[in-house]
Amino acid sequence: MNPVNYLYLAALLFTIGAAGVLIRRNAIVIFMCVELMLNACNLAFVTFSRLHGNLDGQIIAFFTMVVAAAEVVVGLAIIVTIFRSRHSASVDDAGLLKL
Amino acid sequence: MENLIGLLVVAPLLGAAVLLCGGRRLDRGGPWIGTLFAAASLAIAAVLFAGLLGRDADDRTLDATAFSWVPVGGFRADVGFHLDQLSMTFVLLITGVGTLIHLYSVGYMAHDERRRRFFGYLNLFLAAMLLLVVADNYLLLYVGWEGVGLASYLLIGFWQHKPSAATAAKKAFIVNRVGDMGLSIAIMLMFTTFGTFAFGPVLERATEAGEGKLTAVGLMLLLAACGKSAQVPLQSWLGDAMEGPTPVSALIHAATMVTAGVYLITRSGAIFNAAPDAQTAVVTVGAVTLLFGAIVGCAKDDIKKALAGSTMSQIGYMILAAGLGPIGYVFAIMHLVTHGFFKAGLFLGAGSVMHGMNDEVDMRRYGGLRKYMPVTFVTFGLGYLAIIGFPGLSGFFSKDKIIEAAFAKGGTEGWILGGAALLGAAITAYYMTRVMLLTFFGEKRWQPDERGELPHPHESPRTMTIPMIVLAVGSVFAGGLFSINDVFLKWLEPVTGHAEGHSPVSALTVTAATMVVLVIGVAIAWAQYGRRPVPVTAPRGSLLTRAARRDLLQDDFNHVVLVRGGEHLTRSLVYVDHSLVDGVVNGTAASVGGLSGRMRKLQNGYARSYAVSMFGGAAVLIAATLLMRAV
């Protein structure tokens, strides 16, 4: 098997994640889908590093994870705050940044 | 000596400035100040005249250049004066009659609280008119030309609280502007043809230009003359102009300004001589107008309007004469001068009558005034005899000469013109007699005025009668004096040139014919108004009469075609501007607004739909890159 299939898989997962972002309304789920996309990217990076035979790809994937972690923290915090004020986790309800 | 010419113009101008800017404190002294300045210019004119007489016949010209007016690349217009016999004649007429009428106005306007301004305007008029006749180039002449137009506008509309007066003034100015358009085009033509518009070069070298150009210039000048001298087809303003105070009618609309056209044509003789077609146009206009004016004069019951009609017709004579070329110029000017005397006299008489009759103007409400205002009666009577050409009086000499010249034109043209002139003479005799009878003879037909009190006519004060007397004297003897061994002819010949026409009919025959038609005219008038009593309200009258009362419907024509048409045109243009020209602009704006309104719906505030568009964009970008790689 040609390892390029990993890339196909990554693409597929990314697309699925994107679809989730587009059709789900629950902020948390959307967030998870974003995570899914990030992971897909990571997979691609890792595969690339295998392709090129150096570790840079993995480094990038590593950074992606770190950033993703940070993003999750802040993002979830935001979700919680919005939920507090709006009693809803739907992105559609959060049409305005003001109350 | 030369500098005096400038002074001639400046003196009354100064007067105007003093009076108009002087403020209330001059209200009382105003009239006399104005008269003083007029007299000053008269004195200067006299000095200049003496100076000219001092020289021998062929260099009686004075030239003075005050300063360079508009010096622009390839275009020189100077404020320069040219005084020769022709302009001298006019200067004398203007200052003389002008001063007399200033004097008259002192009495006539005594009770008007705005008389200071009145005299200011009169002085302004004098200045402009003098500038007109002493200018040495057409552009400066144009300045005077428009200046007199302004003065006449101000003076016609002097009683501005009367809407009729205001309208008349406006009408006069605008109709004149049409003429002025002709003059300015003529000047441009001269500039493009000769590279200058100073009298000297233009007139000297007129023959060098193509006849076509000259004809064009001539026709344009004629248009100008028609405007200023109230000739058909631009005559309509003169009748209404009678709304102005009577002295104004006498000075501007009888003696001086309206004759500017004759001056213009005579002055440009060289051009006309070289353009026969233009001359034909001129004589046609003259002949038509002299009949037109006369007919109108027959029908009017308003004494001033009747006189206005007669003015038109008399100027028609002059234009006709001027159109005849060298055989006519001298007589045109001669008639102009004599006419200046007797017509001014007649108007002043009319003014005096109105003065006595509580400003009543309808002749049918006069009658039998000869007992009450003898001086007016006598002076008016002399003027009347003069204008109908009673043998021995001024009118006789000048008009007779014109009729002769008309015949002398030769050919059928000559016969037609001569016939027209004769017919005109007959009608003149008729309507003037009518005026005379209605005003001074017959029984009293006085009516109470709007304040309900009957007029009790009285002779006017000295300041008014003296000018009338002087003018009467002029209108009696001027013609005679001029004709004594052709002094006037010899005086003008160096400027206008003169040619003896060979008339198919002898001078004697013409004179006889003139006498005959004169008697006929008087007789008819007597039959109609002298023998039987005159109804106070005008009878309906024949179709012609009614048409003539309305200036032969020419005014109605103007109203329907020009005024109404113009109103419709402007109204539609306003609409066009608002809805078409502006509509396009606003339409564009509206469409943009609408479009953005539709676009706004995309911004629905849902994060997810934004995400969709972003995602689509990403897809498009990838597609683009792939395509780039593919090709």
Place this chain on the structure above:
Amino acid sequence: MNASSPVVSSLAASAASTTSTGEAVQFWILAVVAVLGALGAVFMRQAVHSALSLAGTMIVLAVFYLANGAYFLGVVQIVVYTGAIMMLFLFVVMLVGVTAADSLKETIKGQRWLAALCVLGFGTLLMAGIANASLKEWNGIGRANAGGNVEGLAALLFTKYVFAFEITGALLITAAVGAMVLTHRERTERAATQRELAERRIREGKQITPLPAPGVYARHNAVDIPGLLPDGTTSDLTVSPTLRARGQVRDVSGEALDDLAALEQRSGDWQERGRSEDAGAKGAGK
């Protein structure tokens, strides 16, 4: 990681442009799992389920990392993502609870279609891109990992990417602080006293007394069991609305009634026996 694992054995051949059959098999099996997990994450109605299936996908991905020779990342993936982040997710899900947002019914007109269109287009384009990228030649990770994967990463991380590394550190701290700031709510108005609360309750008059406790008799005291009204039916007031919304209310009224019946039955029997005994005792006494 011992050398006998299929992952490592695959690495020997990793210089070639194809993988070992073992890895192939592993890929095809796990790939399906991963995709299923992803789809689940997207389409599960309840956030909890999505989270769990996503966790599954992530674990699979971890395996793939390992298979690609990214041992460190594989472990990090499991520990950080599946371990920490997903749990954080679940935590927030619990905190936020369920709302109408969980229903999959679309509210924005045309959103679905547009989304589908974009996704399909995007996906196909991406695939096409990869397809015509013609990635035939594979260097394989073996040489890079010769000195050990972790050491290699460390070397890069602290030399070439040291600045990025520092910056991510800063980023993390900022994120932590930011999270605290965001979630911290300071009181804007004075807290309502007991008295005020009581008064408000009375004024509103909806529910004056305290809410009734859940649970039935002494048998069930779990929060998800509604209390029973005298007629034996359940009272909604007794369970938290969140549970009700999640449909996680356990209705035990039925069995409670059965138990009651059984109880009465048994006590009835017991009384019977007692009556006969004392009758016999009376007879023997003569």
Place this chain on the structure above:
Amino acid sequence: MSFPLLTLTAAVPAVGAVATAAVPAGRRTAAKWLALAVSLATLVLAAVQLVRFDPDAKGPFQLTESHAWIKDFGVRYELGVDGIAVVLIALAALLIPFIMLAGWHDADPQESGSSRWRPTQGFFALILMVEAMVVISFEATDVFLFYIFFEAMLIPMYFLIGGFGDRAGERTEGGAAAQRSYAAVKFLLYNLVGGLIMLAAVIGLYAVTADQLGTGTFSLQEIVQARAAGKLDLATTTERALFLGFFFAFAVKAPLWPLHTWLPNAMGEATAPVAVLITAVVDKVGTFAMLRFCLQLFPEASKWATPVIVVLSLISILYGALLAVGQRDIKRLVAYASISHFGFIVLGIFAMTSQGQSGATLYMVNHGISTAALMLVAGFLISRRGSRLIADYGGVQKVAPVLAGTFLVGGLATLSLPGLAPFVSEFLVLVGTFSRYPVAGAVATLGIVLAALYVLVLYQRTMTGPVKEEVRGMPDLRARELAVVAPLIALLLFLGIYPKPVTQILDPAVRHTMSQVHKADPKPDVNDVEAAK
């Protein structure tokens, strides 16, 4: 280049504007006097320019200043005046004090309350700002520099129109404020569109120069010299395109039919002084720029476009006059009259004869003065009666003779009566046009009849006739107002009788322009008349 006189002339009003704006709210009168003093100082500087300017000097520009500004794009801070510019600067500097005096009370806040918003300071500061920008765009010889101020002018003008409307507007339907903002926005958009098209042309010009000269430049002189030396030759189509880009902007500003519709709204809604500022000062930049940039940068294209432009300006003349006849609103009437007059100016510029261009340049000056006289008096009239509708007046002459008199003089100047300044310029334009395009000249002459019509109809309806009730007891001109009008009228008379001081400054500049366009005046049929004299 010793003493930066030109910069100073522009800088003084600019600084003055800031200072005026900074005057505290309470000290309204102080602000007014400060602004007036600044404008007078500017007038003095302009006068110094006139004195220092030497009409017979060699070279197109004098008092030049030149500094590098944006090196990367060859934009230079280049100032210099030719005869036309120096005269127009003098005109602007002359009119501004009168405009201020006339608008002395226009910007006083209606409700007396010390609000933090300071309308009066703003009004006078904005006027000074406009003056500064107008002056510098007359002075700029760098296309880009010119463009910047040509556009920046719109900002203060926008606020002047939109912010300080005519209080008489309340009687017009739709409410004054709405009308005013409509007018202001229209003004802004119209001119902005023109400006942007011009910007494209400016950039295009830069591109061409950069392409052919190696280093791109915006300097008018450099470009002209390069073209003369043949180093820079524009392709016919390029030159025409650039020309159109420039001309469009100037035609909007001028304004030329059919790009005129912003002017009546703007002049109608703005206060009379601001209206004068628009038509007498700001719009002159447009016609001036046609002379300085269109003709000098693109002589061939100008000649190519002449027939169309002549026709357009003829339409402007007659169309504007006819619409003026049809107006019911005094200020709109004056606006349309101005459109007609701008038609004359453009006609004179593109007749390509020295008479025509001298006339046009002189016309710019005279029209500025005459319109100022007429419009300001009209403003005084309107402020008395509180209405702009002609129908609301009548018999004013009886109650306020001086006002009526000055109004009449202004009107007569507008219909270019001989003896008043506009006549000279108008006749020069007509002659200049006639000698090249006789038909056009003759048609344009119709304009003088129509002018008489609209002026006299206006005068008759407002001033003469029986006195209207509302007009009764209307006060005559006050001292301040007379101080505004009298000097203008005096100037009209003087320039009408003795225009030489102005023409002798204008003439060399015009000759230079003519030589730029390589056009000679048509020769008269009968030659050497001058020799014969």
